[in-house]
Amino acid sequence: MKRTGILFFPAFDWSLGSSHPEREERLLYTQEQLFEEGILDLSQIKQYSPRVASLHEALRAQAIFPNPEAPADSLDAHLIAAGSAILLGEARVRGEIANGFVLARPPGHHSGATVWGNRGFCTLNNEAILVNHLRARFGIKKIAIVDTDVHHGDGTQDIFYHDPHVLFISLHQDGHTLYPGSGFIDENGGPNAWDQTLNIPLPPGTGDEGYHYVLENWVLPRIQAFAPELIINSAGQDNHFTDPLASMKLTANGYGRITELLQPDLAVLEGGYSIEGALPYVNLAILLALAGEDYHHVREPKQLDRPGLTLAALKPYLEDLNKRHQSLKPRFTIRNKPFFPKGNWIYNPHSVYYDTEWFQETRYEYIRECSHCGGTVYLEGQCNQTSVLVRIPFQACPDCEQAGYDLWDYLQLHNADLTSCLLQNLLHDKLYLWHKKEGLREF
Numbered sequence: 001m002k003r004t005g006i007l008f009f010p011a012f013d014w015s016l017g018s019s020h021p022e023r024e025e026r027l028l029y030t031q032e033q034l035f036e037e038g039i040l041d042l043s044q045i046k047q048y049s050p051r052v053a054s055l056h057e058a059l060r061a062q063a064i065f066p067n068p069e070a071p072a073d074s075l076d077a078h079l080i081a082a083g084s085a086i087l088l089g090e091a092r093v094r095g096e097i098a099n100g101f102v103l104a105r106p107p108g109h110h111s112g113a114t115v116w117g118n119r120g121f122c123t124l125n126n127e128a129i130l131v132n133h134l135r136a137r138f139g140i141k142k143i144a145i146v147d148t149d150v151h152h153g154d155g156t157q158d159i160f161y162h163d164p165h166v167l168f169i170s171l172h173q174d175g176h177t178l179y180p181g182s183g184f185i186d187e188n189g190g191p192n193a194w195d196q197t198l199n200i201p202l203p204p205g206t207g208d209e210g211y212h213y214v215l216e217n218w219v220l221p222r223i224q225a226f227a228p229e230l231i232i233n234s235a236g237q238d239n240h241f242t243d244p245l246a247s248m249k250l251t252a253n254g255y256g257r258i259t260e261l262l263q264p265d266l267a268v269l270e271g272g273y274s275i276e277g278a279l280p281y282v283n284l285a286i287l288l289a290l291a292g293e294d295y296h297h298v299r300e301p302k303q304l305d306r307p308g309l310t311l312a313a314l315k316p317y318l319e320d321l322n323k324r325h326q327s328l329k330p331r332f333t334i335r336n337k338p339f340f341p342k343g344n345w346i347y348n349p350h351s352v353y354y355d356t357e358w359f360q361e362t363r364y365e366y367i368r369e370c371s372h373c374g375g376t377v378y379l380e381g382q383c384n385q386t387s388v389l390v391r392i393p394f395q396a397c398p399d400c401e402q403a404g405y406d407l408w409d410y411l412q413l414h415n416a417d418l419t420s421c422l423l424q425n426l427l428h429d430k431l432y433l434w435h436k437k438e439g440l441r442e443f
C-alpha cells in the first residue's frame with residue numbers, strides 16, 4: 001500500500017504577536033478538520049511526531065549570524081519545524097512512505113543563505129535544511145523545489161541560486177503587487193547554475209484554471225527535463241481567494257489539483273492566513289490528493305465571489321513572459337578581490353530587507369566560475385556588523401574545494417573587522433564557525 005506521512009507541529013509557544021496572522025490557529029483548525037473527516041483513520045495515513053533539527057543541520061543550509069546559540073529571537077520553534085521536515089523527508093527516502101505533508105510552523109521560505117533575524121515570518125528555511133540534509137546523508141544528487149506560496153520564495157532562491165543540482169521554481173503573485181517584491185522572470189540562476197531558477201510571476205486574480213495551465217505547460221515540462229530524484233513542494237495556501245494578505249483566486253479544489261499534477265514527494269506548509277475559511281479545506285484537499293483519495297468534494301464554506309482571470313485573458317501575458325524568458329542571456333560581472341584564490345569570481349551584489357525588525361543587510365556575493373562543479377561562494381553580509389559565509393558546494397571539484405580552504409585560511413588571519421564567519425564544506429559535511437567572542441568551533 002502507498003503510504004502518506006503526516007506531521008503536525010503547531011508551535012504553541014511561538015508567535016510574532018497574538019493578533020499576528022502567523023499564529024498557532026493556522027494549524028489547529030486544520031487538525032480539527034482532518035479529525036472530523038476521519039482522515040487520520042485512513043489506513044494509508046501514517047502520523048509522525050516532530051523532532052528538533054540540530055545546529056549542524058541548520059548551518060549546513062544557512063549561515064546564522066551572529067551567534068546561533070544566543071539569537072535575539074529563540075530558534076527553538078524554527079529548529080523543530082525544520083527537524084520535522086527532515087524527519088518526514090527521511091521517512092520518504094527510506095521508503096516508509098510514498099509521500100508526506102509537513103504541517104509545521106513557523107514557515108521558512110523567506111529565510112535565505114544568511115540569517116540575521118526574522119523576515120516575512122521566517123527565521124530558518126525548512127525546505128533548504130531538509131534538502132541539504134537529504135543530500136549530505138543519503139547522497140541524493142538532484143532535487144526540485146516548487147514553491148506554490150503566493151509570495152516569492154526569495155529565501156529558498158537565495159540559498160540555491162548558485163546550485164546546479166537544485167531546480168528551484170516559484171509561482172507567485174507578481175512582485176510589483178506583493179511582498180517581497182522580487183521573483184521576476186530575469187532572476188534565472190547564477191553563472192554556474194543558469195536556468196536552474198525559474199520564476200513565474202502571475203497577475204493578481206489568477207485562479208485555478210490559470211494556475212493549472214502554467215503548471216501543465218511550463219512547470220511540469222521543466223521538471224521532467226531536469227529529472228529530479230525528489231520533488232519538494234513549498235505549499236503555501238495564501239493563493240486562496242479568501243486570504244487576507246494576497247489577491248489570488250485559487251480554491252481548495254484547485255489546490256488538490258495542483259498536488260495531483262505536481263506529485264510531490266513531500267509538501268511542506270508555508271504561508272496561508274485565511275485561518276478558518278481556507279486552511280482546513282486546502283490542507284484537507286492536499287492531503288487527500290497526496291493519499292490518492294478523491295478531493296473533489298472538499299468545499300470551503302464561502303463561495304468564490306468573482307471567478308479568477310480567464311485563460312483567454314491570461315494567455316497573452318504568459319506568452320510574453322515566456323518570450324522574455326527564452327531571450328534571457330547570462331550576463332555576469334567578473335570582479336576579483338586581491339585575496340581571492342585563482343579563477344574568475346563573479347560579483348552579485350544585492351540587499352536583503354528584514355521586514356520584521358526593519359533593518360537591511362547589504363550583500364557582497366561572489367562565486368567562483370567553474371564548469372566542473374557548482375563553484376565556491378564567498379558571501380559577505382553587512383548590517384551594523386560584517387560576517388562572511390564561505391561555501392564549498394556539494395560535488396565540489398578539487399580546485400573549488402581548495403579555493404574555499406584558501407579563503408577560510410585568509411579570513412582566520414584577517415578577521416579584525418569581522419563578527420563571525422562560517423565555512424560550509426558541503427562536499428565533506430564539515431561546518432566551522434568562527435565568532436569574535438566565542439572563537440572557532442566545529443558544528
Ligand SMILES: [Zn+2]
Nearest residue numbers: 149151238271
Ligand atoms: Zn506566503
Ligand SMILES: [Zn+2]
Nearest residue numbers: 370373397400
Ligand atoms: Zn569547481
